[in-house]
Amino acid sequence: MNSPALATDQTSPLNLDRFPRVAMCHQPTAIEAMPRLSAHLGGPELYIKRDDCTGLATGGNKTRKLEFLVGDALAKGADVLVTQGAVQSNHVRQTAAAAAKFGLKCHALLERRVPGTDESYETTGNVFLDRMFGTTIEFRPAGLDMNAEAKAATQKLKEAGHSPYFIPGGGSNEIGALGYAVCAEEIHTQSTDFDWIVLATGSTGTQAGLVSGLHALGNTTPVLGVSVRQPEDIQIKAVHALGQSTADKLGAPALPVKKVLVDDNYVGEGYGIPASSTLEALALAATWEGLLLDPVYSAKGFAGLVGGVRGGKFTEGEKVLFIHTGGSAALFAYEQQLAAVM
């Protein structure tokens, strides 16, 4: 534990300050009511936890993960962070900013994962911000094992005399997931009144950290991950695997697989392609609550919230907490598509 800016959270019930960590996140993030949207939809009381306001390069869920990942990188003497994501990755943008903040270099591999995008998709939104933070970028075609590609790039940097630190896509390993064990502690302290917690799930670290953290705290609030990409069965297995290894790291009891709930009804045609329910969710959040979602992640998650109210999964008298994981920087890469329907 020799990094220069360690967070000292002496009140952590999960004793999370035993892990290397830097302080970056504006936390605890606020929980706000959404009274106008709740009245409009009818049924449960809807709340939102503002993890879009975590304070690193327009915010988002990767800030919490990066507190532990950068802490670990500094403890290991790294001088460059290597990571990967889709072209409009929020994770890469936030990793790039964290690297700049701690005097590290950043090298990113961007997968051309989304079909049918225009030229500006690779220069605007998050890519524009990546470059602003001085990150070096390599593009890759869709369908490769991107973590293997990034590991190979890490090895190359090592051979060239650097001290690279590999961060998997989305910052999703048991180190990054600790950031969402912190979020679990926050929610547990802020209110035990929620009947449901709902969020978007992609590379799994957010849901895995949240579920393992709540489990370690003995908090039984169900957490529903709304998939942005993969079918339910595959996503449940992936979240559970990382949730279990995170629970192990926390010294918590085994994580029952039934604690991992996923809904894949809002994916649409695939990752990064907004479905009609995604566009409706963007518009509902904007016009009823003045909230900015993003078309890749948080609006698909929010569509799951809205669909759950309409379908009777969440009912009158219940309180439902949506975790806003951020992503609005990607809006500008979707301006043409969105302007056509807003």
Ligand SMILES: *Cc1c(COP(=O)(O)O)cnc(C)c1O
């Ligand atoms: C990465 C991301 C998610 C998904 O989190 P995972 O830990 O990858 O499952 C959700 N929302 C936004 C805005 C993201 O950038």
